[in-house]
Amino acid sequence: MSRIVDQAEFRYRELVESGRGLICTHDMAGTLLSVNRAAADRLGYLPVEMVGRSLADFLAPSVRPMFGQYLDRIAHQAADEGLMLVITRAGEERIWTYSNVRGQDGSGEAYVLGHAQDITDLKRSDARALEAEALRSVAQLALATAHEINNPLTVIIGSLQLLLARGQISPETAHSLERVIRAAEQIRDTVRNMSRITRLELSRQSPTLPDVLDLRKSSAPRA
Amino acid sequence: MSQQRILVVEDETNVRELEAEILRGEWEHVDTAVDGTDALRLLAEHVYSAIVSDLAMPKLDGRGLYEEVERRWPAVQGRLVFVTGYAEAEEYDEFLRHAGVPVLAKPFRMADLLGAVKRAFSPA
Numbered sequence: 001m002s003r004i005v006d007q008a009e010f011r012y013r014e015l016v017e018s019g020r021g022l023i024c025t026h027d028m029a030g031t032l033l034s035v036n037r038a039a040a041d042r043l044g045y046l047p048v049e050m051v052g053r054s055l056a057d058f059l060a061p062s063v064r065p066m067f068g069q070y071l072d073r074i075a076h077q078a079a080d081e082g083l084m085l086v087i088t089r090a091g092e093e094r095i096w097t098y099s100n101v102r103g104q105d106g107s108g109e110a111y112v113l114g115h116a117q118d119i120t121d122l123k124r125s126d127a128r129a130l131e132a133e134a135l136r137s138v139a140q141l142a143l144a145t146a147h148e149i150n151n152p153l154t155v156i157i158g159s160l161q162l163l164l165a166r167g168q169i170s171p172e173t174a175h176s177l178e179r180v181i182r183a184a185e186q187i188r189d190t191v192r193n194m195s196r197i198t199r200l201e202l203s204r205q206s207p208t209l210p211d212v213l214d215l216r217k218s219s220a221p222r223a
Numbered sequence: 224m225s226q227q228r229i230l231v232v233e234d235e236t237n238v239r240e241l242e243a244e245i246l247r248g249e250w251e252h253v254d255t256a257v258d259g260t261d262a263l264r265l266l267a268e269h270v271y272s273a274i275v276s277d278l279a280m281p282k283l284d285g286r287g288l289y290e291e292v293e294r295r296w297p298a299v300q301g302r303l304v305f306v307t308g309y310a311e312a313e314e315y316d317e318f319l320r321h322a323g324v325p326v327l328a329k330p331f332r333m334a335d336l337l338g339a340v341k342r343a344f345s346p347a
Contacts, residue, residue: 106299150308154330155237161333162244188330 022096022116029198030055030071033111042118044089055114056068060093074112080104084116094120142194149191193218227272228252229303231341232262233289234280234307238329242275242306245333246340252300259283263291271302275327275336278307278315304339307332 016023024037026032032051040047044059050058056067063085074080081099088094098116105111160177163169229246230254233239239255246253253268256262258280261333278285285305291302305319319326329338
């Protein structure tokens with residue numbers, strides 16, 4: 001009978017220790033009580049290096065201030081779930097989705113059992129799909145705009161050149177007309193660049209202005 | 224003024240008038256058509272030394288005009304020049320590669336239009 005119990009316990013330990021799921025326990029102050037190998041591996045540590053430290057130490061600095069709110073939630077409700085941004089020993093930020101539950105150990109002490117999955121790659125491919133969709137919309141808009149702008153621009157540039165070619169104007173007027181033609185040709189070049197958009201490059205013109213699409217970068221061939 | 228006759232095919236009035244005006248500075252006989260169908264009517268009446276045509280047009284577009292000219296007046300086909308916005312050029316990319324007709328991008332400089340028409344008189 002004891003051998004069967006031992007085997008069951010061994011299998012149970014293996015499930016936690018060798019399974020691919022990211023599992024930990026921590027006390028109500030957030031100090032790690034145990035970490036399975038998969039979770040420690042993901043972060044670039046040994047389980048023994050993590051136990052005794054605060055879970056907050058392994059969160060990305062940008063989300064660390066929210067750790068207190070998490071501890072409040074898990075202290076008042078039986079469970080909490082969401083996304084956490086962790087940081088590996090090498091400094092890489094990874095996105096984990098977690099589902100944690102509060103329990104009691106044999107002595108009645110409350111603790112939290114945490115279970116997480118690394119969804120960084122999934123999130124990144126979602127982001128790439130979103131960018132591709134945005135790129136398609138921008139490119140369609142650019143083509144439609146180019147179509148509408150080219151005809152009036154043809155008339156502006158061509159008519160000014162006709163005026164110049166007739167030669168019945170003063171040198172000053174001719175100089176001004178040349179300047180307008182150059183400006184119109186700048187519009188032409190911008191419209192052509194818009195039609196060649198192959199990726200989205202946002203540039204911040206000034207801290208007070210919203211991000212804008214940088215047409216020179218977006219339409220340049222990818223290096 | 225030479226005796227060459229030129230046809231301008233363009234649905235956008237302002238562009239059509241501008242092209243005709245530029246060409247009339249060099250050649251006496253410049254006719255205009257508002258689309259491909261209108262152009263076919265004029266092609267049946269006159270022999271043109273050059274045909275300057277838009278690509279995207281209602282009724283009969285530049286591609287349709289090219290095909291009709293190829294069928295009815297094959298000798299004139301080499302005198303075609305397409306004038307098109309960059310956006311349409313993308314749409315007609317495959318056709319233009321296959322047809323091998325010279326393409327002038329809008330907006331063009333006067334000299335580019337005159338040069339393209341002169342080259343159409345004696346295609347290489």
